[in-house]
Amino acid sequence: MKFWRLPLDAEAHTIPHGKVNIIWNRCKGCGFCIEFCPNSCLKESKHFNAKGYHPPEVVLQAEDCVECGLCSLICPEFAIFTELKEAKEITEEDIQKVTIRYSRKDKRYQKR
Amino acid sequence: MKVKLREIVPFDKEAEEKAIQKDHGLHPDDKYLKPGRIPHIWCPGCGLGVVLTSFIEGMRRKGLSVDQCAVVSGIGCTGRVAGYLDMDTYHTTHGRAIPFATGLALAKPDLHVTVFSGDGDLFAIGGNHMIHAARRNVNLKVLCVNNFNFGMTGGQVAPTTPLEARTSTTPLGNAEPGFNLPYLAHAAGAIYVARWTTFHPRQLVHSISESLGKKGFTFIEAIAPCPTGYGRPNKLGSGLEEMRYYREMSQIRNGADLRDTEIRLREKIIVGTFINTDRPDFMENYMGKVVARARAKGKGKEKGKAA
Structure with a gap:
């Protein structure tokens, strides 16, 4: 699939960018948020928390978080939540990104 | 009858300030939870927390404050929900959540009474209460968390354990087929019947908020992983692996024929909103x-x- 121009209603939409907050010591390391984050924003941390589990941490491309809120909904421990940081306008670069994602050239999306 | 509304305020100012210093605030659901009770005792990988979060989210989406709701729960891992929610909650004796909630719903018809309990509580010892409350069509919202065993007492066989599944009391496999809960609830007379797994939290939130708006007996089955009691003897793996199993094996079929929705071990799970009707309560x-x-x-x- 190839997106070759901006959608005609691009001005009517924005891309939300979120900030992921992780309450470190509540996590029991079940890994639901890491597995089911639709944009693969999270990974398992190398460090231990007070209980001896590995909580998730945000990977470097944190601007991928679109504040969908699935992590806070699927977390059984009330240990993660997202906040809306900014709502960005859609540009041609974003369309390129989506193109790469759907063609699965991005390594992070190849596993699915 | 007028219900006095209480404003929801963050409970613990000190904890919130400390949390903000550590670069995160308190969780937005914390105002619905009793202060100091989180982290809860449920095992890592358990799906009960997901169902509790979904219930809070459904309540929020419906626009209900904590004073308009009451939660009644029985005994078991799921029964501990009553201790965690910061609202009018009742932790009743084993199996008697529905009789208590029936009294509550009849005395206060404006209250949204939810029975939040497990399969062992609602369908083993409380099975009779469940079918009769459904027959009478009392204004109750039943949210049954099904993890296929008696989790708290050590993973014994329950009325919902599928045929051939291993538990601590059936080490060679269960000889009895399990209940088909949505079919049972529909046959007894429930006006809203849905089934979701913990892999479908958004659909579960939608179903819960929809059922909170209905007048009559609604039944939602939430299938939750139990890695300690049910996953380990059946070699289903950790909670995460059970969630992957739900992702691969669940089929969304709204309005499906309820005779086909039986759950068998390692076979497909049919989920969806099956029944949505109305009749006088x-x-x-x-x-x-x-x-x-x-x-x-x-x-x-x-x-x-x-x-």
Whole structure:
């Protein structure tokens, strides 16, 4: 699939960018948020928390978080939540990104 | 009857300030939870927390404050929900969540009474109460978390354990087929029947908020992983692996024929909103048919006396 121009209603939409907050010591390391984050924003941390589990941490491309809120909904421990940081306008670069994602050239999306 | 509304405020100012210093605030769901009770005792990988979060989210989406809701739960891992929610909650004896909630719903018809309990509590010892509450169509919202065993007491066989599944009391496999809970609830007379797994939290939130708006007996089954009691003897793996199993094996089929929705071990799970109808609830029938007639009779007698 190839997106070759901006959608005609691009001005009517924005891309939300979120900030992921992780309450470190509540996590029991079940890994639901890491597995089911639709944009693969999270990974398992190398460090231990007070209980001896590995909580998730945000990977470097944190601007991928679109504040969908699935992590806070699927977390059984009330240990993660997202906040809306900014709502960005859609540009041609974003369309390129989506193109790469759907063609699965991005390594992070190849596993699915 | 007027329900007095209480404003929801963050409970623990000190904890919130400390949390903000550590670069995160308190969790937005914390205002619905009793102070100091989180982290809860449920095992890592358990799906009960997901169902609890979904219930809070459904309540929020419906726009209900904590004073408009009450939660009744029985005994078991799921029964501990009553201790965690910061609202009017009741932790009743084993299996008697529905009789207690029936009394509550009849005494306060404006209250949204939710029965939040497990499969062992609602369908083993409380099975009779469940079917009769559904037959009467009492204004109750039943949210049954099904993890296929008695988790808290050590993973014994439950009425919902599928055929051939291993538990601590059936080490060679279960010889009895399990209940098909949505079919049972529909046959008993529930007006809203849905089934979701913990892999479908958004759909579960939608179902919960939809059921909170209905008047009558609603039943939602939430299938949750139990890695300690059910996953380990059946080699289903950790909670995460059970969630992957739900992702691969669950089929969304809204309005499916409920005879086909039985759950078998390592086979597909049919999820969806199966039944969404309306019929007069118990209070409506009682006030309209019995109380109105009694009043009419009483008035006739008074007239007779006056004459």
